[in-house]
Amino acid sequence: MSGDTNPRQTWHLAEEDLRAYDRGELAPPLLWSADAHLAGCAECRVRLAGLADPAVLDAGWARLDAELDAPRPSLLERLLLRCGVADHTARLLAATPVLRRSWLLAVTAVLVMTVAASDALRQADSPTLFLALAPLLPLAGVALAYGPVCDPAYEMAVVAPLHGFRLVLVRTVAVLAVGLGMNGLATLALPGYGLRALAWLLPALALTATGLALTPRLGAVLAPALTGGGWIALLAVAATGRHGDATLPPFTAAGQGAAAAVAALAVVLLVHLRDRFDFAADRTAPTGGPYGGTP
Amino acid sequence: MTVTVSASGLTLRYGGTVALDDVALRLEEGITGLLGPNGAGKTTLLRVLATAVPADRGAFTVLGHDPGTAAGRLAVRRTLGYLPQNPGFHPDFTAFAFVDYVAILKELTDRAARHREVRRVLAEVDLADVRGRRIKRLSGGMRQRVALAAALVGDPRFLVLDEPTAGLDPEQRMRFRELITRTGEGRTVLLSTHQTEDVAMLCHRVIVMAGGHVRFEGTPAELTARAAGRVWSSAERDPGARAGWRTGAGAFRNVGDPPEGADLLEPTLEDGYLLTLDDTGAQAVTR
Structure with a gap:
């Protein structure tokens, strides 16, 4: 609506129509008539402004104000917003390096190759190569989601009022959801193994929880590296003692039970150590390139 | 003037290296400069005060809040603005x-x-x-x-700025100084820098650190006054000087204990800073 009152304006909107218009309850064709009239009648616009609830008007302006400079959300953010995630949480997740396209493409490529190799070999009772690798991907993803090495704004995040453990949890849940989802899709590509192809799930949870629980003491790089190394060493030892094509112990029922127990213990330890995430994981002075943090 | 930050006995080690050794300080409203050579402990002190890392020993408060407790730390972080060395x-x-x-x-x-x-x-x-x-x-x-x-x-209310002017060209540095002056009004600002000009232009107080210790705490004028009568000019570099360098005019500017009848010069903040480091054995001042 623009301009002053048309000098040839000879009529004005009725009070009750204006109120209905303000409430959004005026129906066509009266609504179209009111729209056209308000565009040319400053007097009726003033009357309409007088009817509106100031609090509602202020809220409307605030909403408009907020949208003026709002950056265009990334694809990931738009997806999260569509899923009902709050806008501030979506922004926190958008700053998670491993939720970006390059990481997701790399993980997809690794999974496709591993599944193809496992399917092609089909020598053993279970797709060992896939089961060995799949738990490492969520571990690596979570490790790369937080910490001075991968989060360029880590130092600012550490001293912010938002509790460090909360930020870790938000990102862990998001990365786990994506990582486990991708692993799950890869599992579907190995239908010949049935449920045995899902034997990566509990080890994945155990490794991720253990890596996180060790982070306050060992740092954001060493903790997941040692955890992943331990997993590989365990598999190597198990493979050495294997008889024929038997399933490796970590992927048997007993092994799955042990993985569940380790995961539960690590979660308890993690909760116990939650305040340790309130400080920088690395006590040495940070170094970085022009964007910081990047080694 | 209200004391915003009060610290005593702050000590922190990285392995066998003592980064902070029994540091005590008080910060009031206004801009305080933190000077010191590389490895003096400036960044470590700033990270401790910004609650990024806890000290091994000692305590401090920010506006009366103790960051040693979870509630106190949250309160400190709500009053804190931190610009790290490599943002x-x-x-x-x-x-x-x-x-x-x-x-x-x-x-x-x-x-x-x-x-x-x-x-x-x-x-x-x-x-x-x-x-x-x-x-x-x-x-x-x-x-x-x-x-x-x-x-x-x-x-x-408490701003911690770690070498914000490092790597900027002179024009950018000047603009940034203007910004710091403006943003420092009504706040307590702790500004770490290698540039004595930053301190001379911006700060009402200055702290000099070396080897994890606070070597000087006072006003920029008091730091400059430490070099009064200890800066002189000569045609050749004076071998007895603790520091000496040829100026643009061709003569040597010497800092240290002047010989009898030396041509004394007006000291600068940098002279006071160099002598403070040298007096405490923190750094051999030669150029």
Whole structure:
């Protein structure tokens, strides 16, 4: 609506129509008539402004104000917003390096190759190569989601009022959801193994929880590296003692039970150590390139 | 004047290296400069005061809050603005998006209120016009201002700035000094720097650190006064001088204990700083 009152304006909107218009309850064709009239009648616009609830008007302006400079959300953010995630949480997740396209493409490529190799070999009772690798991907993803090495704004995040453990949890849940989802899709590509192809799930949870629980003491790089190394060493030892094509112990029922127990213990330890995430994981002075943090 | 920060006995070791050794200090409203050579413990002190790392021993309060407790730490962080030595950015973010991200970390979850605050701080550092530009396309000086804007979110009363003028060209440095002067009004600012000019131009107090110790605490004038009668000019470098360098005019400027009848010069803050380091054995001052 623009301009002053048309000098040839000879009529004005009725009070009750204006109120209905303000409430959004005026129906066509009266609504179209009111729209056209308000565009040319400053007097009726003033009357309409007088009817509106100031609090509602202020809220409307605030909403408009907020949208003026709002950056265009990334694809990931738009997806999260569509899923009902709050806008501030979506922004926190958008700053998670491993939720970006390059990481997701790399993980997809690794999974496709591993599944193809496992399917092609089909020598053993279970797709060992896939089961060995799949738990490492969520571990690596979570490790790369937080910490001075991968989060360029880590130092600012550490001293912010938002509790460090909360930020870790938000990102862990998001990365786990994506990582486990991708692993799950890869599992579907190995239908010949049935449920045995899902034997990566509990080890994945155990490794991720253990890596996180060790982070306050060992740092954001060493903790997941040692955890992943331990997993590989365990598999190597198990493979050495294997008889024929038997399933490796970590992927048997007993092994799955042990993985569940380790995961539960690590979660308890993690909760116990939650305040340790309130400080920088690395006590040495940070170094970085022009964007910081990047080694 | 109200004491904003009060610290005593702060000690921190990295393995066998003592980064902070029994540091005590008091900060009041205004800008305090923190001078010292590389490895003096400046960044470590700033990280401790910013609650990024806990000290091994000692205690401090910020506006009466003790960061040794979870509740006190949260209260300190709500009054704090921190610009680290290497402020990291998510390079694909725009200036607005990055400051918005930091605002979320500072608990501003209401979208409208948060965006108003982001616009306010970007305007405060004169970046309103480039708020939609990606950070990787901004100059070094502009990136520093984005980081300062992020530190200013929430109108903190205690600002910790770690070498904010490092790597800036003279024009950018001057603009940044103006900004610090402006943003320092009504706040307590602790400014770490290698540049004695920063301290001379901006600070009402100065702390000199070396080897993890506080070697001097006072006004810039008091630090300069330490070199009174200890700076002289000579045609050749005086071998008895603790430091000496040829000036643009061709004569040597010597700092130390002058010989009888020396041609004494007006001391500068840098002279006082060099002598403070040398007097404490912190650094061999030769050029």
